[in-house]
Amino acid sequence: MSNPYSLEGKTVLVTGASSGIGRGIAVECSRMGAKVIIIGRNEQRLQETYDNLSGEGHAIIQADLAKQEEIERIVTELPEINGCVHSAGILKISSVKFINRELLEDILNINAVAPILLTSLLVKTKKLQKRSSIVFISSISGVCVANIGEAPYSATKGAISGFVKSAALELAAQGTRVNSINPGLVPTRILELSNTVFSKEQLEETMYGRYPLKRLGTPEDIAYGAVYLLSDASSWITGINLIIDGGYTLV
Ligand code: NAP
Numbered sequence: 001m002s003n004p005y006s007l008e009g010k011t012v013l014v015t016g017a018s019s020g021i022g023r024g025i026a027v028e029c030s031r032m033g034a035k036v037i038i039i040g041r042n043e044q045r046l047q048e049t050y051d052n053l054s055g056e057g058h059a060i061i062q063a064d065l066a067k068q069e070e071i072e073r074i075v076t077e078l079p080e081i082n083g084c085v086h087s088a089g090i091l092k093i094s095s096v097k098f099i100n101r102e103l104l105e106d107i108l109n110i111n112a113v114a115p116i117l118l119t120s121l122l123v124k125t126k127k128l129q130k131r132s133s134i135v136f137i138s139s140i141s142g143v144c145v146a147n148i149g150e151a152p153y154s155a156t157k158g159a160i161s162g163f164v165k166s167a168a169l170e171l172a173a174q175g176t177r178v179n180s181i182n183p184g185l186v187p188t189r190i191l192e193l194s195n196t197v198f199s200k201e202q203l204e205e206t207m208y209g210r211y212p213l214k215r216l217g218t219p220e221d222i223a224y225g226a227v228y229l230l231s232d233a234s235s236w237i238t239g240i241n242l243i244i245d246g247g248y249t250l251v
Helices: 020-031 043-051 068-077 101-124 151-174 189-193 200-208 219-230
Strands: 011-015 035-040 059-062 081-086 128-137 177-183 241-244
Touching (some): 011 101, 020 035, 020 043, 020 219, 035 043, 068 101, 081 101, 081 219, 101 151, 128 151, 151 177, 177 219, 219 241
Parallel strands (some): 011 081, 081 128
């Protein structure tokens, strides 16, 4: 009997695969049988992900998603794919009164503009096969909850939620499904790279007790959700926000 959760025979593109959640997704997709194409800027970290992939036929495309010509190059270099996970993202902290154009454009560009334009090109060029699955890694922040200092980040994730619903409706005609995953806190490099005044350790300590399941998330927690949304097991699911947050949004 075939396993509906298997990704055997599927080719899946994963952005942000050089680190954190994207790396976890790439690794789990390969373990479930997919050929994986991984995208990021950092060559060494991409290679580390690549070295952890199971099976054969995977590929690396090193690219900066902040640049339109790089998005176009990715699509040109791609084979036909059956799934795409948009995990590349950045976090910038700013109180509302200190938001400036540069900060807002930077975060919108990576978290919202790039994945939307990449999706559009994948559809336009038919690189995305019929009955494909597109997964956006959004957040609970801006969609379900709010944190002080995260207004610009929340704006990018809210934009993705809106896009997911309309795109899901439109692309349903070709059997393509569009969903998002909304994770709670997963300690990754994003926390170290952001301009938050808290250290990663302080954040983990503060947040830990607010998670009913008594732990923070791991990249694998999110990856298992992505595998489900990419697989035929979720073939009647489109347009949803899949919250994976250890119960955080319950309280
Ligand atoms: P991470 O470990 O910092 O990974 C971010 C990834 O994005 C890296 O692979 C990075 O690759 C890539 N990236 C950033 N800018 C890029 C650019 N200009 N071009 C190409 N790739 C770029 O962070 P993470 O925690 O895994 O975050 C992944 C996603 O999950 C993000 O969308 C984030 O908003 C979302 N999320 C995270 C959490 C959490 O608590 N960690 C919670 C909710 C949602 P390079 O450095 O190689 O370019």
